[in-house]
Amino acid sequence: MQIKDFKVDKSLKELTSHRTVVLPVACYETKIGDNIQGKIPLHWHEEIQFILTVKGEAMVQINEEKLAVKEGEGIFINSGCLHSAEDVSGDCVYICLNVSPHFLLPQELFSSYIYPYISATNLPYISLNPREEWGKNILDSIMEIKKLINEISPFYEINITSLLTFIWQQLIRNGFQLEFSQAEVEKHMRMKEMLNWIHQHFAEKITLGDIAKAGRLSNSECCRYFKKILKTTPINYLIHYRIQKSLPLLQERDSNVTEVAFKVGFNSSSYFIEKFRKSMNMTPLAYKKNRN
Template sequence: MQIKDFKVDENLKELTSHRTVVMPVACYETKIADNIQGKIPLHWHEEVQFILTLKGEAMVQVNEGKLAVKEGDCLFINSGCLHSAEDLSEDCVYICLNVSPHFLLPQELFSSYVSPYISATNLPCLILDRSEEWGKNIVDSILEIRKLIHENSPFYEIDIVCQLTFIWQQLIRNGFQLEYSQTEVEKHMRMKEMLNWIHQHFAEKVTLADIAKAGRLSNSECCRYFKKILRTTPINYLIQHRLQKSLPLLQEPGSNVTEVAYKVGFNSSSYFIEKFRNAMNMTPLAYKKKRN
């Protein structure tokens, strides 16, 4: 299963259902370049995620951090963390294992051995070192889960549960020390609130003050948040989001570039064309012809 069109709600929460028929688990292969936007856009989900790179190299952003992952690298992304991925090699392929935190261990063990770790603010992500035995063990288990789902053999669900228990044990025993900061929690909550507001109002006239107000911040603090966490300005993020929203509209039969520009919040078709060309290396009309 390859997800090529990421759908997120107004809070950037991914809407994809990460599960097999009977379990809240999904394991699938993803080629970043095949995504409808040519990259994996910023999103989050409640599931914990393991990314095992099979080919190429990608730049993955998790909250405010960025790291390059190349062939053979395995990355853990914690529950609720904003993340995105951009292909650095034009052929990056990775296995993605998503698991509901409540399915990692029996419910009686959740409060002691799962909840503190998915709530930890010092661990948005972690590169798993395959030269360490525990890192190699986790990678081997991810590959085994992929095989089990594909083969669908008798009692494979029980085998998957065993592998997940082993993965989580290896991770919390070796991977990190727990830290919790209310300041970090508040920071990312405000960031999601501002992104949520942009996603609800992008087609309207939007000012920096509007975005800052959504996060209960001053204009300067708002800019600092965006620069630190997303490596961009609030207005540049707004423009990029408008451009992303224009892509499916341009693919509609009979759509008009000027009409699309106004629908996604640009008050000038020439400005829309300029920003689109800078981002996509082609004009909106060329993109429309290519996709239709």
């Protein structure tokens, strides 16, 4: 089994290129358990995303909300929203469709039919229910786009653009009341700034005050942000991130557990082992042996 490393940059923006050779569109099948971290880590991208679970069940987090997406169900994730996915069933597979918002409709229609929706702060996601006609239409269209990309039949690019227009029409015709809150925009911008700072400095000695300063917040407000959006504390997030960064290092044949601990910011190998065991249900050495 190939283990895939889901890559993001220091601001959590996904580095995967979401496009085919000629279109700013990507549609592919993902098995969550194949990722090196055993899940799809927290990230964001400018493209809108549609997910269709084809096997098992995924727990998807979008900003501060979590929801289960069961087999046959789907979800729309809006542009710029932080999101992650975990495998609930142990065998979860989903189809992922990523599309540049600028490709959905002709540019003359962007300001009227695209921008208000991707900038609305009350629409981080929309659940796609196969038992509702519009939801089923979108989910069926995702499958058809995946088929077109795989087969590359004549005029497949035109067929994909037609389906994307249909998908977007099905999504927005339901009369969502759009809201825009500058406070919400600011909140998630500060959250991304703090996460960005952690990802740049995780190997260094870090205090709660350092993280709060990166978000221009007090220590207590910083803790409130992390608790509300990520359901954890800033320091626990830092520890978890350090452990995730240790995984590819432990897979190197000549790596040493103590050296890896210091490389990712732990000042004690015993503390690293304790936190690693709690997070991964095994010791770093056992993980290393299993992966080599």
